[in-house]
Amino acid sequence: MSETKGNVVLHVADVHKRFGGLHALADIDLQVEEGQTHAIIGPNGAGKSTLLNVIIGKLAPSSGAVVFDGNVLTGRKPYEINQMGIARVFQTPEIFTDLSVLHNVMIPALARRDGAYKFNILRALERETGIRQEAEAMLEDVGMHSRRDMAAGSLSRGDKRRMELAMCLIQHPRLLLLDEPTAGMSRHDTNTTIELLKKIKSRGMTKVIIEHDMHVVFSLADKISVLAQGRIIADGTPDQVRGNPKVQEAYLGGAH
Amino acid sequence: MNIFYLPRRDAITLAVFALVVLTMPIWLVPFGAAYPGLMQKFAIFAIFAVGYNVLFGLTGYLSFGHAAFLGVGSYTAVWTFKLMTMNVIPAMIFAVIVSGLFALAIGFVSLRRSGIYFSILTLAFAQMCYNLAYSVLTPITNGETALQLTINDPRVLDLMFSERGAGLPSPSLLGQGMSGIEAFYVVAVVLLIAFYIAQKIFVSPFGMMLRAIKSNQTRMHYTGFNTRPYALTAFVISGMYAGLAGSLLAATDPLAGAERMQWTASGEVVLMTILGGVGTLIGPVIGAWLIKYFENIFSGFNDAMLHHTFSWLPQGAQDVVVAITSKFVGEGWQLSLGLIFVLVVVFLPGGVMEGIRRFSSIFRNRREPGPTGALKTSPAE
């Protein structure tokens, strides 16, 4: 209730996004504080993924701007936005299906070390022992070390998501965007993922998470924004949001 | 720390490959292909295909215009012979530089698109180069007649040290003429170096980035990579390989014609790569050898030879068989090539290399029977 404003890392300021006649995002104003986990919930088609797409530079907003750490993101290329410290897990995993799990995780680590472009042909990849060890440790963390030599495309849906999460985490991003990271996972895998996300929380990484699973939302989020038909209809702490009648009506009441 | 390092497996591949290439004059004898002219072509087109595969095999960008760089390499080499020296080293260096610049310009524009649009753009540029060479730029390319050496060429470097000879000079390396078996060995050594560099690219972080671009370009963007310069670098490298191959064509036969840049020549390197096995190092080499071999063998056949081959058939049947097969040899050898290509793509989409892999895995499974055979889906190695 008290506005103890921490350091705002991400500010989505007055963003509108129209797809033809569809007003997918209207008047979105969102502030995410350093180190917090900010959940975005809302019914299907509310505009949650569109919001992440605007933040990450995949879509340009029709108006408004996104500011990260004092820098305007709007108009920048996705790779520049990533290099500034924002990583994203997609709703449908974006992974390198025909490369091995280990290589999938080494590649983002190389992006962090070498930047957006480096013509590096002198040292063989297998001699990149530092990067390799880091990737193996990361895979250990997400419980996938034993599958490191498999082709990523042959993983189960849940494992693909976990691997994609590892690909993002190995970059040590300052801001991590997660679009339904536990969708398609068994209850057991969901719990492991929650534990993992809690562990990162203690490391101080800021996270924006979209999630349908209320169990996940309420066990992770510091703040929740509720999106319905492109508008934020409520935000606040989990308790505030849980008690909000508008939210009950738009989302929680109907679906759960 | 050691910049020449290759992983063990690749080092062995290189050693075996070197052995195979350098002993060509021996093992090609039973195939009737052990004469220098053909072996030079084997080595030169292997360079072309290996370089092409750095682009197509790793990044998945399918260029239909790489013959343009082959042609540029040849023209540059012949001009270097004419203006500077008959030594082949400067010709190779300039050819690589100039074709690299062409690739930079063409790649810069073409890589703004991907998929089929990229392919069409490269094809369009290559046809433009062909037309420029054929008609517009005749002062530089000598158009239809092809660019050739003449007795009165300036050759400034050569003529500083020696008198102008009576006859037409020929390309040389360290005083050694570039013809016959010696030329084959020179070209073979260049092939081995080019192959080694391609190996370095394949096992490097850079090579992994190119594979990742082929696998999922979107993920690359959201992982912080600027993919355009990666693809452009691969394009320029493959253009330089093509230019090098072009200069060697000129070194072994100092003549450069526009037909070298035609779209059929661009298509040929695509066929070589796919036939042998896209994305493998050895595959394109095998593809190049097979195509050059068949081109030579099939195009050399005539009706009389066919009658001889089928002389064991009764006269009537013999005429029919010869009438049919004659369409597939001589001038029509490309019909045979097309047929082989279709068969490979339909039955072995991974090319000859996939065939070899399948064959050797059958062999392995037979030797070590048991549960390992059933679980063969797990990773290679």
Ligand SMILES: Nc1ncnc2c1ncn2[C@@H]1O[C@H](COP(=O)(O)OP(=O)(O)OP(=O)(O)O)[C@@H](O)[C@H]1O
């Ligand atoms: N690129 C696009 N072009 C046109 N319409 C789009 C585009 N992307 C999203 N939309 C529309 O915008 C609306 C919001 O979509 P969005 O994917 O953001 O919803 P969501 O909240 O993520 O839903 P879900 O929970 O199903 O993932 C939907 O009506 C969708 O059809």
Ligand SMILES: [Mg+2]
């Ligand atoms: Mg969504």
